[in-house]
Amino acid sequence: MNTQTSAQHDTGRGHQPIWKWLAGVTATVVIWVLVYNQLVPLSEWLVSLLPIDPASHAGQALTFFFYDTPKVLMLLALIVFAMGVVRSFFSAEKTRVLLSGKREGFGNIMAAGLGILTPFCSCSAVPLFIGFVSAGVPLGVTFSFLIAAPMVNEVALGLLFGLVGWKVALTYLCFGLSVAIVAGWVIGRLKLENWLQDWVKEIQSGNAVEIPTEKMTWVDRIELGIDAIKDIVGRVWIWIIVGIATGAAIHGYVPAELMVRVMGADAWWSVPAAVLIGIPMYTNAAGVIPIVEALLGKGAALGTTLAFMMSVIALSLPEMIILRKVLTVRLIAVFIGVVSSGILAVGFLFNFLFQ
CATH class of the missing domain: 1.20.120 (Four Helix Bundle (Hemerythrin (Met), subunit A))
Incomplete structure (x- = not known):
């Protein structure tokens, strides 16, 4: 130069x-x-x-x-x-190189940690997944990254901190990372590489893109x-406004007694119900957090509310449709089952600890 x-x-x-x-x-x-x-x-x-x-x-x-x-x-x-x-x-190429060749366990922890700094949305899942596979990243490690990136990113943590306090944000960080790490590790241990789409399995590994050295x-x-x-x-601004409008309706019109009855810690079915309600919804961390704020303000249980938030962000139906391009139905079902089990555990644990 x-x-x-x-x-x-x-x-x-x-x-x-x-x-x-x-x-x-x-x-x-x-x-x-x-x-x-x-x-x-x-x-x-x-x-x-x-x-x-x-x-x-x-x-x-x-x-x-x-x-x-x-x-x-x-x-x-x-x-x-x-x-x-x-x-x-950072860059997508650097991320792929950092994750390639890492063993399960340590690779899952590293991938989930990188997910915090690289909040790729669900529309980026397909090219990222292909890039990870081509770089030789283990399947379970890849899933840890794909779970953590939308669910435990800086937007979710920053907005939680600003809206509901550092204790909730820190607790969400710890348990969100735990879900991403454990879910990815479990998927990796199941050895489900044969459940990828055939055209993905044909991609040769070891083709990481060279990282520019210019500072x-x-x-x-x-x-x-x-x-x-x-x-x-x-x-995302439109989804934020939709989320805030929903939160405003809850805040102004939904009786506090109803929210406590439906999403309270005493109702054992409230956590799985919150997860089932959250999966069909389509929004992101910025759009769902105003709803979380309104639910908590109405007396909804913390664990149930966070389980709802996690399911909306990490298990949205549009993301599953996108992932269908690279994953078989069986592998998507395993992914949903493992992640939802972790979310349910987080919800029940939070309700037990913060009654």
């Missing part, structure tokens, strides 16, 4: 020096904090402008909606930007963080 090209690379696509980028990021964060701290009075003010009683069901639902919509979107943008910068140190500047990383906001927030 010559001197002129290097200078352009250091100033980024906008040809601005790094101090301007850092100053802009700092100013944006300050504005973010100031706006975030005013969301409660802003939501109350907006409701006061409407011809409804703020204490009515409609008033409570609208207050929840006006408060949670900017809150979740702002949290999501901040988290996605930060992790976009972090993920500039990125901090301006490049900031630009990638901004690109991540445009990409991820741009794709």
Whole structure:
């Protein structure tokens, strides 16, 4: 790289020096904090402008909606930007190389940990699965990654922390990783490689893509963080609004006694019912967490609520349809059975520990 090209690379696509980028990021964060701290009075003010009683069901639902919509979107943008910068140190190719050749057990732990930093959505499952198989990654290790990536990613953890506190977020992290690690290990021990689609089994292993050695500047990383906001927030904002609207309806109209009766810790069937309800739904961590917040606010049991959240994110019907392109029906059934068993165990354990 010559001197002129290097200078352009250091100033980024906008040809601005790094101090301007850092100053802009700092100013944006300050504005973010100031706006975030005013969301409660802003939501109350907006409701006061409407011809409804703020204490009515409609008033409570609208207050929840006006408060949670900017809150979740702002949290999501901040988290996605930060992790976009972090993920500039990684790539799908690096992830495949890191996982290839790893033995079961350690490979499952490593794959689940990488899933936190690489929140690939279900639409990315097919090319990732093919890439992992072609790189020689064991089937069980691959499943640990594919379970952890959507279920225990930084968006889910960051939003849980911001909405319901660090204790719930930390507990979800521990048990979510446990589900991904154990489920992947069990699938690996079953030796089900013959249950892949025939065309996948024909892919030769050991064809990992070479990783570029060029180092990125901090301006490049900031630009990638901004690109991540445009990409991820741009794709999921509608699901966030749908999720918040659902949560607002629950918050404003569903009686607390009904939620405790249906999703309370005393009802043994509440956890499997929550899992069955969650599987057909299609949303992501950002869209389901406002619903989780509303359910907890109505007195729903923590374990039942988290089991619902895990099933929505990790066992959604659209994801199963996509995976059908590379997995046989038998292997998908095993995948659903193993993962749902782990989710049920988490739900029952949480309800027992946090009664």
